[in-house]
Ligand SMILES: Nc1nc2c(ncn2[C@@H]2O[C@H](COP(=O)(O)OP(=O)(O)OP(=O)(O)O)[C@@H](O)[C@H]2O)c(=O)[nH]1
């Protein structure tokens with residue numbers, strides 16, 4: 001299949017005869033904006049842990065700190081690492097939509113979302129890949145069984161996140177304990193069923209909207225426990241605008257669903 005113009009593959013081809021899971025089955029999408037301090041270490045760890053069972057697509061929005069250049073240099077020695085570049089910072093939602101389209105076009109069976117800032121532990125990817133064989137969407141949850149699994153988060157962030165989870169559940173009725181989590185895995189069947197043109201939310205809303213649409217289509221959703229660790233380097237891109245958007249988005253989704261316009 002042909003490669004979109006803004007995606008580069010520099011990796012060497014896979015060595016023949018290796019007794020491992022076939023490459024090309026699962027793709028992890030990592031959106032980045034100014035993650036130069038994190039991306040090198042993360043890509044190194046992913047390549048080491050999953051040398052043949054996982055491909056990686058970094059989607060960088062022309063980060064001024066040179067994140068994309070770091071990815072390019074790692075591509076020279078890493079199999080299955082791809083880079084999509086966009087001209088300007090255009091939001092997490094559109095980055096993921098571009099990544100999902102790429103994943104479907106390339107025929108991946110499973111597609112993961114992951115942050116670049118080490119809030120999401122690479123070790124857990126194995127669990128996602130196990131769980132996705134019996135579910136359509138697997139969400140890494142910080143709030144399962146009435147526990148809170150976050151490390152180093154300021155109390156304000158925790159209250160905000162937990163309140164958003166409760167609020168989303170009350171308004172939409174969606175049975176998901178952590179609807180704003182950005183560590184998750186979709187089966188390709190689910191993504192194929194969604195009309196990406198209708199999804200235009202960013203940040204937290206994007207995660208909620210994806211879950212809601214998957215749930216409303218009757219697909220199965222499973223949550224697995226994760227521990228979320230606050231970023232230790234780099235800056236958060238979370239904004240007040242993201243929070244305001246999420247407050248209205250859940251009502252908008254509910255109304256659309258009631259009137260059959262989802
Ligand atoms: N390509 C792209 N990536 C983005 C954009 N905004 C955020 N990201 C990336 O998306 C991931 C999550 O963003 P964060 O800033 O960590 O947001 P967050 O996890 O909600 O906030 P913190 O917990 O404070 O870190 C990170 O890998 C960011 O670099 C964007 O506009 N474009």
Ligand SMILES: [Mg+2]
Nearest residue numbers: 115117119231
């Ligand atoms: Mg983060």
